[in-house]
Amino acid sequence: MRIIHWLFVVSVALFISGIAFVIAGARSARQAPAVTAAPIELTPVASVKQIMKGIVGPAATVVFDSVSTTVTKNGTEEKAPHTAEEWEALGDTAAALIESGNLLLMGNRAVDKGDWVKFTQEQTEASKKLLKATQEKSPNGVLEAGEKLNESCDNCHGKYKRGG
Numbered sequence: 001m002r003i004i005h006w007l008f009v010v011s012v013a014l015f016i017s018g019i020a021f022v023i024a025g026a027r028s029a030r031q032a033p034a035v036t037a038a039p040i041e042l043t044p045v046a047s048v049k050q051i052m053k054g055i056v057g058p059a060a061t062v063v064f065d066s067v068s069t070t071v072t073k074n075g076t077e078e079k080a081p082h083t084a085e086e087w088e089a090l091g092d093t094a095a096a097l098i099e100s101g102n103l104l105l106m107g108n109r110a111v112d113k114g115d116w117v118k119f120t121q122e123q124t125e126a127s128k129k130l131l132k133a134t135q136e137k138s139p140n141g142v143l144e145a146g147e148k149l150n151e152s153c154d155n156c157h158g159k160y161k162r163g164g
């Protein structure tokens with residue numbers, strides 16, 4: 001009688017744990033679609049130096065050279081984009097600078113969560129102003145945004161770039 005009683009207890013226990021397994025299985029089955037919908041895993045590859053020399057530096061040079069006034073003995077020469085294509089091209093450069101801000105904050109590129117983020121945001125904000133100026137075809141707007149952009153480079157290099 002006693003043996004039968006214990007067998008009963010054991011079979012009840014097995015039955016309950018069986019139900020627990022079924023519930024756990026159903027739960028993980030329900031979670032499965034969420035896993036496939038997870039964001040694409042991004043793997044940063046380039047170093048900060050490569051991003052600077054490959055994207056940020058060349059783009060900034062284009063910006064700084066895009067609008068200028070040169071005074072010579074032959075007169076004043078105003079340089080600025082003129083055609084719609086030239087303005088669009090400068091806007092594309094601004095877009096590259098905006099996106100490079102995202103790259104600077106990806107993975108372990110962000111050295112800290114303080115000034116690194118702040119200086120990157122300064123660069124992004126200046127680049128957004130620049131993009132707007134190209135859409136408004138405003139040489140003055142480009143000059144103003146360019147000045148802010150230049151400050152953001154200097155601010156970050158002052159703190160984080162080895163050797164100035």
Ligand code: HEC
Pocket residue numbers: 048049052053056057060061104116117119120123149150152153154156157160161162
């Ligand atoms: C958030 C910080 C940050 C911002 C903003 C930033 N830089 Fe840099 N930059 C760095 C760091 C850090 C290095 C040094 C990388 C290294 O040597 O490993 C660097 C290096 C460079 C280099 C390479 C210099 C060399 O030959 O070693 C160039 C060119 C450069 N930056 C241009 C710019 C320009 C132009 C801007 C502004 C439009 C800018 N950077 C904005 C952090 C920044």
